[in-house]
Amino acid sequence: MEYTHEPADPVAKGVLATARQSWNDLFIFKQRVVVTSELGETSTEWARPVPLRNPISLLAQLSGRDWLFFIVGFAAWTADAFDFHALSIQQVKLAEYYDTTKTNISTAITLTLLLRSVGAAMFGLAGDKWGRKWPMVVNMIVLGALQIATIYSTTFSEFLAVRSLFGLFMGGVYGNAIAMALENSPTDARGLMSGILQQGYSFGYVCAACANLGVGGGVDSWKTVFWIAAGISIAVGIIRAFFPESQQFIEARKAGKAQAHPSAFWKETRTMLAQEWKLCIYCIILMTWFNYYSHTSQDSYTTFMLTQKELANDGASRASILMKVGACVGGTIIGYISQWFGRRRTIIVAAIMSMVLIPAWILPEGERSLSATGFFMQFFIQGAWGVIPIHLNELSPPAFRSSFPGLSYQLGNMISSPSAQIVNAISESHFVTSKSGQRSEAYGPTMGIATAIIAMGIVVTTAFGPEKRGREFEKTLPAGMNLVPEGKKMEDDLERGDTRESKPAVEMQDVGEKN
Template sequence: MAESRNEPADPIVRGTFATAKQSWADLFKWKQRVAVTNDYGETYCEWQSPRPLRNPISLFAQLSARDWLFFLVGLAAWTADAFDFHALSIQTVKLAKYYDTSKTNVTTAITLTLLLRSIGAAMFGLAGDKFGRKYPMVVNMIVLGLLQVATIYSSTFTQFLAVRSLFGLFMGGVYGNAIAMALENCPVDARGLMSGILQQGYSLGYVIAASCNLGVGGSTDSWKTVFWIGTGLSIGVGLIRLLFPESKQFIAAKEAGGGHTSSSPRAFWIETRKMLAQQWRMCIYCIILMTFFNYFSHTSQDSYTTFMLTQKELNNAAASRASIIMKTGACVGGTIIGYISQWFGRRRAIIVSAIVSGLLIPAWILPTTERSLSATGFFMQFFVQGAWGVIPIHLNELSPPAYRSSFPGITYQLGNMISSPSAQIVNAIAEHRTVTAVDGQPAPAYGPTMGVATAIIALGIAVTTALGPERRGRQFELAKPAGVATADEIEVKGKLNDVESQVAVDGEKPDVGQMENVIVDDDDDDDEKKR
C-alpha cells in the first residue's frame, strides 16, 4: 500500500459523550474522518476529501448484470413488504366499515404489526448472517403471501387482529436481508445512489397499493382485492429469489482463508455476545435513531389519506390520486438525496432534509383542494423520504461487518416497535379534537395533530443525527460471517484441543511452554507460507 498523502486525524473516540462531541465537531468539517487499515493490519485515521459526484449513469454502469439482479430482487422484496403494510393503512375507512368498528380500532392492527416486526427481524436477520441471504428470504416472502390470504378470510375482527400480529412477525425479517443482499453487491461509489433507490421500495409499495385502491373503487369489500394483489407480489418475489444463487459477497466472505471454513451455532452465539458487549452503545444509538425515523414516516403518512377524506372532504378517488403523487415525491426525494449523501455526507443530508420538512408543514396541512394537497404532499415526502434514502447505507456502514443482515434489520424494527402506537396516537388525539372542515362542519383534527407531531420528530432526528457517528466509505464487503473460523484458526484450535485432551487423560497440568509452542508453531507455518 502506498503511503497516504491525506492529513492524519485523531483516532475515532470511544464513549457516549466523547463520540457526541467528536461527531458534532466533525459535522462542520468538509473532510471525512476515516479509519484506514494498511497491508500490515495497522489501523489509523486520516482526513479524506469526499469524492466528487459522478454521473449516475456511470455509477449504474459499475454494477454487473449479477449485481443488478441482486439489487432488483432486494428492491422487489422491500417493495412487496411495503405494499403489504400499506394495503391496510390506506384502507382504514373500508376496514372500519367492514368490521363495524372505529378507525382507531383498525389502527390497532398497524400497532400489532409494528410491535412484532422486531422479533422477525432478529429471527431472519441472524439466520441471514449465519446461513446466507437466500433461503431465509424465500421462506419469509412465501409465508407473507400466505398470511395475506389468511387476512382475507378473517371473518371477525379478532381473527383479523390475530393474523395481522403473525403477519408482523414475518414482515420484520424482510428489511435486513433485502438491504444486505442489495447493497453488499454494489461498488462503493454507487452505494449512496443505490441506497436512495432501494429505500424507496417503501414508497413504491405505497404508490402501488394506492393505485390498486384507486382501481378497485371505494366499495367496502374492495379491500380484499388489494390484499389478493399483495399475495401475488410476496409469493412471486419468494419464488424468483429461489431461482438464483446466494449473495456473492456472503460466499466470498465465507471462503476467506483458503476456502476452508468452520461454523457452529455455539461459535456464532459466542461472537454475537462479544459483538454486543463491544457495540452496545452503537446498538442503542441506532435504535433511538430508527425510532425517530419510524415516527417520522408513520406520523406523516399513515393517517394522511384519512385526513384528506375527513377533514378536506375529498372522495376516495381524489384522496388516492393525491396519495400517489405524494409518494411519487418520496421516491424522487429518496433517490436524489441518497445519491447526494455520497458527496455531501450521510449526516448532513439527513439533517438538512429533516429541517426542510419541518419548514414545509404549514404548506402541507393548510391547503383544501386536491391539486394543492398533491403538490405540497409531493414536496413534504420528498424530504421525509429523502432523509430515509440515506438510511440503508448509513446503517450498513455503522453495522458490525459480520452482522450486516441482522444489525440493520433489528435496529430498524426495534425502532418500528417503539413507534408502533404512532397511528393510534394520531387517530386518538385527532378524533378527540375538532377543527372546521371544508364544508364548515366540525371534523377530526388530523391536520394539526400530524403537523405538531411531525415538527417535534423532525427536530429530534436533526439533533440525534448531529450527535451520532458516520462511517461513510467504510469497507466491509469481505468480513467473514459471524462464527466462521478460517483454516488457520481451526488448526490452532485443534492443537489446543489435543493438549487439553492429553491433560484430561494424564491428569496433569498442561505445560505453559507446550501451549506457547502450539501458537509459535502455527505462526512459523504462516511465515513459511509467506516465504
C-alpha cells in the same frame, strides 16, 4: 474518498467523547478515517469526498449479477411495503367493514409494527448464518399466505390475530433485502443505490394506492387489494428461489470455512453485542425517530384527506400516489447526494426542510394543492430515509449486515408502533372546522405538530451520532467465522470484520478500517 495524508485526532471512545467529536466533524467537510497499513498499523487522517459522479456511470459500474441481486432486493422491499400499506390506506373501509372505529383498526398497524422486531431477529440471524436466499424465500411466501388469511378473517379479533402473525414475518424482509442488494454494489455507487432501494417502500405505497384507486370505494373492495398484495409477495418468493445465493456471501463462507467451529456463530454474536451495545442502542434510537417520522406523516394522511379535507376516495388516492412519487424522487436524489455531502449532513438538512414545509403540507384545500405539497413534504421525509440503508450498513459490524440493520430498524418500528393509534386517537378527540363548515377530526394539526417534534429529534440524534461513509466490507467473513478456536494465536476484530495473525508491535484498534 481522496486521502489528504493530513493527520487527524484518533476516533473518540465513549459516549460523550464520540458525541462531541461527531458534532465538531459535522462542520468539517472532510471526513475522519482510520487507515490501516499492510503491516496492520493504524493511523487516523482526514479524507476528502470525491465530487459526485454522473449517476449513469455509477449505475454502469454494477454488473449483471449485481443488478440481479439489487432488483430482487428492491422487489422484496416493495412487496413488503405493499402488504403493509394495503391496510394503512384502507382504514376507513376496514372500520366500516368490521363496524368499529378507525383507532381500533389502527391497532392492527400497532400489532404489526410491534412484532416486526421478532421477525427481524429470526430472519436476520438466519441470513447471516445460512445466507440471504432461503430465509427470504420462506419469508415472502408466508407473507402472501397471511395476506390471504386476512381476507378470510370474519371477526375483528381474527383480523387482529392474523395481522399480529403477519408482523412477525414482515419484520424479516428488510435486513436480508438491503444486505443482499447493497453488499453487491460498488462502493462509489452505494449512496445512489441506497436511495433507490429505500424507495421500494414508497413504490410499494404507490402500488397499493393505485390498487385502492382501481377497486373503488366500496366497503368490500379492500379484499381485492389484499389479493393483489398476496400475489406479489408469493411471486417474489418464488422468483427468489430460482436465483443464486449472494456471491459475496458464498465467497466469504469459502474463505472462512477453515476457521468455523461449533457454536462459533452464537459466540461471535454474543461478542459483537458485548463490544457494540452502545452502537446498537444508538441505531435503535435513530430508527425509532425515523419510524415515527414515516408513520406519523403518512399512515393517516389518506384519512386526513377523506375526513378533514373532504376529498372523495379517488381524489385522496391520486393525492396519495403523487405524495409517494415525491418520496421516490426525493429518496433517490438525496441518497445520491449523501455520497458526497455526507450521510449525517444530508439527513439533517432534509429533516429541517420537512419542518419548514409543515404549514404548506396541512393548510391547503383541494386535491391539486394537497398533491403538490404532499409531493414536496415526502420528497424530504423519504429523502432523509434514502440515506438510511447504506448508513446502517456502514455502521453495522461487518459480519452482521443482515441482522444488525434489520433488527435496529424493526426495534425502532416496535417502539414507534403506536404512532398511527396515537395520531388517530388525538385527532378523533379534537376537532377543527372544515372548508364546508362541518366539524371535523383534527388530523392536520395533530400530524403537523407531531412531525415537527419528530424531525427535530432526528436532527439532534443524527448530529451527535457516528458516521462511517465509504466503509469497505467486501472481505468480511460471515458471522461465526471471525473468531478462531482456542489454541491459535490470532486476534479478532469484529468491528473491522477481519482476522489476522498477532503482531506484538501493533496494537489492534476497534474503530474502523481503510475506506
